[in-house]
Amino acid sequence: MRYDSDHKARTRKKVLDEAAKAIREEGPHRVGVAGVMSRAGLTHGGFYAHFASKEDFIAEAIAHMFEGGPTAKLEKMKGLPPREALIDYIDFYLSPRHRDSRVSGCPLPYLAVDIPRLTEAARQSYVQGVRHLTDVIAAHLSALGRGRADEEVASVLAELVGAVMLARAEPDAARSDALLVRCRSELKRRLDLETAH
Amino acid sequence: MRYDSDHKARTRKKVLDEAAKAIREEGPHRVGVAGVMSRAGLTHGGFYAHFASKEDFIAEAIAHMFEGGPTAKLEKMKGLPPREALIDYIDFYLSPRHRDSRVSGCPLPYLAVDIPRLTEAARQSYVQGVRHLTDVIAAHLSALGRGRADEEVASVLAELVGAVMLARAEPDAARSDALLVRCRSELKRRLDLETAH
DNA sequence: CTTATAATATTATGACTATCATATTTTCAA
DNA sequence: TTGAAAATATGATAGTCATAATATTATAAG
Numbered sequence: 546m547r548y549d550s551d552h553k554a555r556t557r558k559k560v561l562d563e564a565a566k567a568i569r570e571e572g573p574h575r576v577g578v579a580g581v582m583s584r585a586g587l588t589h590g591g592f593y594a595h596f597a598s599k600e601d602f603i604a605e606a607i608a609h610m611f612e613g614g615p616t617a618k619l620e621k622m623k624g625l626p627p628r629e630a631l632i633d634y635i636d637f638y639l640s641p642r643h644r645d646s647r648v649s650g651c652p653l654p655y656l657a658v659d660i661p662r663l664t665e666a667a668r669q670s671y672v673q674g675v676r677h678l679t680d681v682i683a684a685h686l687s688a689l690g691r692g693r694a695d696e697e698v699a700s701v702l703a704e705l706v707g708a709v710m711l712a713r714a715e716p717d718a719a720r721s722d723a724l725l726v727r728c729r730s731e732l733k734r735r736l737d738l739e740t741a742h
Numbered sequence: 743m744r745y746d747s748d749h750k751a752r753t754r755k756k757v758l759d760e761a762a763k764a765i766r767e768e769g770p771h772r773v774g775v776a777g778v779m780s781r782a783g784l785t786h787g788g789f790y791a792h793f794a795s796k797e798d799f800i801a802e803a804i805a806h807m808f809e810g811g812p813t814a815k816l817e818k819m820k821g822l823p824p825r826e827a828l829i830d831y832i833d834f835y836l837s838p839r840h841r842d843s844r845v846s847g848c849p850l851p852y853l854a855v856d857i858p859r860l861t862e863a864a865r866q867s868y869v870q871g872v873r874h875l876t877d878v879i880a881a882h883l884s885a886l887g888r889g890r891a892d893e894e895v896a897s898v899l900a901e902l903v904g905a906v907m908l909a910r911a912e913p914d915a916a917r918s919d920a921l922l923v924r925c926r927s928e929l930k931r932r933l934d935l936e937t938a939h
Numbered sequence: 940c941t942t943a944t945a946a947t948a949t950t951a952t953g954a955c956t957a958t959c960a961t962a963t964t965t966t967c968a969a
Numbered sequence: 970t971t972g973a974a975a976a977t978a979t980g981a982t983a984g985t986c987a988t989a990a991t992a993t994t995a996t997a998a999g
Binding site: 660714 | 853855856859868892911925929
């Protein structure tokens with residue numbers, strides 16, 4: 546071979562990185578081949594040397610979103626005592642910073658609505674991500690001695706995802722902040738995670 | 743005038759009805775002028791006799807979504823005793839029927855993700871819809887004698903919206919149903935709405 | 940330094956889109 | 970029944986998109 550052995554692989558990763566950001570900003574259907582390639586410092590010509598089709602590309606980009614940085618926070622949870630881990634995660638997930646992060650951030654709220662409109666491959670990536678997050682949270686709830694962890698985790702995840710989406714849709718910053726604060730405190734209250742007394 | 747005095751108004755309504763359905767099915771950016779006009783039994787030519795631009799059209803269609811049928815359920819809530827109203831609404835919102843309703847159904851979960859990408863006019867319609875639903879639920883929570891209704895309503899709304907979205911994203915029917923059941927029962931439990939004992 | 944080839948760029952094509960100018964149809968009033 | 974105007978249709982234009990064929994560049998091996 547003439548180029549570096551992983552030259553193409555690095556380019557591919559760069560393109561997928563940009564795609565993941567663009568999907569968060571514009572949604573999976575509005576990202577264009579030429580746009581993403583350009584953001585990655587390339588022209589659109591080489592696209593089909595990397596991906597079979599745009600559909601395939603979007604599915605790969607979505608899988609990529611679940612591998613990247615946003616999962617780091619989740620992995621860190623595993624090493625912490627359950628109470629601390631849950632408090633940390635709720636505070637992170639419902640933080641203004643996470644709400645405003647338009648290029649990283651958990652894929653779940655970004656993609657939920659479009660998942661039924663995407664390919665089977667994209668759906669599978671999404672489902673895996675949901676299962677993973679569900680399992681980690683449920684494990685910590687169980688470790689805390691909560692008997693109905695399996696029931697509770699559905700409700701907790703729904704509130705996390707719904708709150709981030711509604712906070713992003715609220716243009717009034719103060720109201721958006723208030724929504725996050727309220728959901729944070731309600732979540733901790735109903736999971737008996739309050740730090741005081 | 744030569745045509746019936748409200749001929750144009752009826753056509754306009756028909757077009758907006760179809761647009762509202764199409765937005766739920768495909769998202770606000772993927773609905774096309776020609777497609778919606780065709781669904782309404784017209785050709786694309788007359789479009790600009792009804793709307794100034796596509797952006798304006800989408801904003802009007804979104805406003806229309808909040809006026810139509812899906813709000814009926816909400817209005818019915820107002821006439822019921824608070825406990826019954828809340829139980830009814832939760833059971834409706836988190837029903838498989840509402841999850842599967844791809845042409846009617848509450849606009850909140852359908853639009854949340856796209857709202858930051860739409861015009862100011864569209865955002866304002868959405869915000870009004872959120873406020874309205876928030877107020878009605880909060881009023882019923884207060885009527886039930888719950889002191890922290892303003893805090894709770896944010897959490898409840900987030901869970902309702904998030905649960906519907908996640909249920910729609912879950913391709914496994916049994917798992918999707920289970921998610922809805924769990925959120926229904928968790929919501930009623932934490933709001934002390936359980937019917938038994 | 941040369942050459943082969945992998946990686947990327949240039950350019951082209953056809954499908955689709957919003958928009959608009961113009962033509963045609965519809966139907967009330969006379 | 971006819972004329973006029975309102976409502977809608979036909980057809981065109983310019984732009985964008987995914988896709989692909991071909992050309993060019995970059996670089997590791999000889």
